[in-house]
Amino acid sequence: MKNILSQLSKHKKATAIICVIVIILCITGIYFTTRSSSKYSTSVSNGNSTAIKANDITITKDDIYYYLLENYGSNQVINDALNYICDKEITDQKAIDKKVNETKESYESYSKQSLADYIKSIGYTGTEEQYIKEMIEPDAKQQLLKEKYVEANFNKLVKQYKVKYLKIITVDTESQALKLIKSCTNEDNFNQIMSDNNGSDAGLVTTKSSTIDKNIIKKLDSFTKDGIYKKAIKTSDSKYAIIWTYNTNKKEKKSEIKEALTNISDLSTKANAYYFKKYNFDVYETQLKDEIKKESKDYFG
């Protein structure tokens, strides 16, 4: 009997503890569900305080915050993270100043007006110096970060994007192509044939070169030595391409190749992923993390 009573008493204790937990969890639950019907889990300081009143409508700071998160959040998180990384990685002030000037000049050239007039035209109310500090310098530093990434990963990227220098002649038939390949003995000779057959010097070509026939792009790995490629390549429009490869020694053309690699469209994503992993970038706002993953799942380690 004593045992039963003792067990009952234990049960009562347990029930009381559970009731307290239930109440706490309920309150927490209600807090979570009423704090906002938002899909977001974070909140700004004093998020429940009124930011704006419009007639009988009350808009809280969090109401504004959630709108900003939904429409600008993922981009801004990436930008803020990159700016932090740039501050750590890009410290050569001379290089920054040079890039800032170049960026400023490109703004002026693009808008065909002075920077002062340009910022006025877009409704910026600060000074030119403020605009440079707030807008141009972060842009310039992010560009330098991309260049730093290319420098650090030059050989890997050259391999990955299959960088080649090519001259290309396209003819109608395979027999014609094979005869020209056979007759070609040196570069001068090739240049003459190229000129006679409306060929062209394509210059630097990568897997991302959109103006080069996709069947030639598929064969980039085959162009390993300076000189003529011994086979004719059937192009996507059923013609035949003859290829002359040059500048296979990439070191001599490093700065040109670096510039070309930096301008490849998906290079920014690769560079960001590289530095985000280096700095253990993580996002705790699930909704934003999912959006950022859509841009690149490689941003997170």
Added chain:
Amino acid sequence: MNLKKYTAALLISSCLLTGCSQSHTVKKDGKYVVASLEKGNKEKNILADDLYKSILNSSNGKTAAYNAVLQNIIDKKFPVNDEMKTDADTIVQQVKTYYKNQYGSDSYKSQLKQVLQNAGYTNMSDYRQKMIKQIQYANYLLSYVNKHYDSVFEDYYNQCSPRYVSIIKVSMSDVSNPTDTEIKKLNEVKELLNNTDKSFGAIAQSYSDDDSTKSKKGAVGIVDSKDTSSLTNTYGNDVVEKAQSLKAGEISDAIAGSDGYYFVKVTSTDEKKLKKELKDTDIDSPLLAYDDYLQYIVFNSYKVTYKDKSIKKNVESVVNEALKQRQQERGENK
């Protein structure tokens, strides 16, 4: 008694109550951390407060602040209701039907998917959500227009010269090289208009090849200088411009379009008649579309008080700039 069992059950139910996906939050000194970076012993936290400020201070900051306030006003004053959802469903259905008729029931889905993606929508459901937002926005404008109908209509009448327009269309498979039958029909319509007493409406009913207006005696409805009904897409720019240049009662000569010839008549420019018809304003009303800056006028009709200075500065700057631009475009000076 198994306390662990009870606790597990409670945790599950609490997850259902609070939402487990929302539980992964990190705080630093009582503030929410949205993201973090860490290298060696150095750590950088991007706080919710930092993100809020950096968005408002970014190059998009002003527009972001204005849009945030505007969307919150709309969401709270005109929350999504069943009627809006039904209207959005109707629009979605109309779009699907249009594409089904254009491309056939087998391939319309892929065509539609492509068009939606090109326009920036993920899928049809995303499009529907955007339509609901558009309807909410239209209700925001509509509420103002209804309250200030006299002044809005007067402004519309003065700015856009609205008028009732009717048309007769004579279709041609190749306008530059019409067939004998097509020329004969065109000449007959000209003859009837110029040398008989038969009314424009009656001629339209008998001869017009425009299916959407033929049964209505050629009546297109209200046409204005802003082309709020987007008639240019249907009849071409020349027809719409001519409709704007004629006086009440005047009929145009034959106007060559891309698929035939058109005769245009302005049946009335009567202000009272127009005002009466437009009084029953709905979301298709030209009064919601004639003024690109109406949203800012509506915004200013709210008595807005700001507790947050950065929001106030950004929002007021956007609204004032827009209204200044409106004045400039209208050649008005305060």
